[in-house]
Amino acid sequence: MQDPETTLRQHDLPVTAQRLAVLRAVANHPHATADDLAEQVRQEIGAISRQSVYNVLNVLTDKGIIRRIQPAHSPARYEDRVGDNHHHLVCRGCGRTEDVCCAVGAAPCLHAHDQHGFQIDEAEVIYWGTCPACRRKSRS
Amino acid sequence: MQDPETTLRQHDLPVTAQRLAVLRAVANHPHATADDLAEQVRQEIGAISRQSVYNVLNVLTDKGIIRRIQPAHSPARYEDRVGDNHHHLVCRGCGRTEDVCCAVGAAPCLHAHDQHGFQIDEAEVIYWGTCPACRRKSRS
DNA sequence: CAATAATTTTGACAAAGTCTAAAACTATAC
DNA sequence: GTATAGTTTTAGACTTTGTCAAAATTATTG
Missing domain, CATH: 3.30.1490.190 (Ferric-uptake regulator, C-terminal dimerisarion domain)
Known part of the structure; x- marks a missing residue:
């Protein structure tokens, strides 16, 4: 996958630290849950709200930049590999x-x-x- | 499917009004949610607790008498048609x-x-x- | 740099299920 | 039929995953 910043700009999404960090976390941890990703992002940029993690994941999923999978008995998981x-x-x-x-x-x-x-x-x-x-x- | 009472006895499950009613509700309403089924059961036997609906559905699922499906963005649904x-x-x-x-x-x-x-x-x-x-x- | 639009944060809320302890019931043995 | 042992049902608090809304902050455009 290409540079996260380029990806965001290509989809007309303002570039923010939170989005970059979430995008990187998804790339580095395929099939992670929202919680896992929040934890990763915190290690990278210090802090992020729970809501922002969900916001970012939702917007990226809607744009088709990442993919959400929802197996039974598990919270949603996210991955980079789309299409x-x-x-x-x-x-x-x-x-x-x-x-x-x-x-x-x-x-x-x-x-x-x-x-x-x-x-x-x-x-x-x-x-x-x-x-x-x-x-x-x-x-x- | 055979008589609900027979089904329960075959699996060494004590026969209760709640179990019979839930089993019938699942048979008559394929792909219903736990809530839908509770509603059905109430119409049939008057009352049932939320927890009992879950208890019964879980035990029946564990025994393989019914099957649970869990599509994304939907509560679990249950059906009769197994195997x-x-x-x-x-x-x-x-x-x-x-x-x-x-x-x-x-x-x-x-x-x-x-x-x-x-x-x-x-x-x-x-x-x-x-x-x-x-x-x-x-x-x- | 100022203005605008969008994002992030915070905190409350919602849905679907689970856990626990007590009360009620079922099945079995007499 | 009764008594007993073992389950099941109930009620209510609790957990997890996720969303909603308003205020505060940040990114982009000119």
Whole structure:
């Protein structure tokens, strides 16, 4: 990804320290939650309000600069990698989240058999399982 | 689905009026939320506490008698239809939720390209789109 | 640098669920 | 049928994740 400042300007967003820091935090910590990111930003620029973290994440998500994923039993997570239609693999034990590229093809399962008249714009896939660490723990 | 009372006994669950009513409500209102179901149950048996609705839904979900789905921006929804690996189609406008059978085949996309050492047990697919009613509304 | 528009902060609020302890109930054994 | 042991239900406080609104601050434009 390019320079965060350039990214903001390209989308006509005023450049602020908070936005730069959040953007960098998302880039450096893929699949982090809003709380994780707030913590990161605080280490970088000292302080930020909870609300600002949400504001920034929302505006960046709306502009398509970052992507929000919301697996069950987990707060929302954010990532940098947009527009490449990849999916996610989530551990039921610890929530660890990994990227996986589409199993079926370039633009995946965008065609359900019966669309019930809906206009489908996204097929979201989450693979659920147990990561190696949690598997080891549950066996012991 | 069979008689709710039989279902409960088969799973060694004491039979209570609340459980029977919740089970019937789920059967009659697929994809309803906990709140919707509480409302239904109240119409049927007069009263039930919020906590009992959650207790019952949790125990039934744990036993695999019903299935919980949790689309983003929506409270959890429950359904009767378990074990047939179907997916869901959700309207971004009104949350209307429809069943769709698996696009890819019998046991679907259970194989991600790179599994990162995870043991995958489910591939959850949500198709996002706009239902006919909401499409009409947004055009006007 | 001044004016304007936008963002950030602060603090209250909301929705969806969970936790706890006490009361009420169910199932089982007599 | 009763008594008992074990669950379930209830009520109410609490937690987490996130939003709303107004005031204070900051970025951009000329």
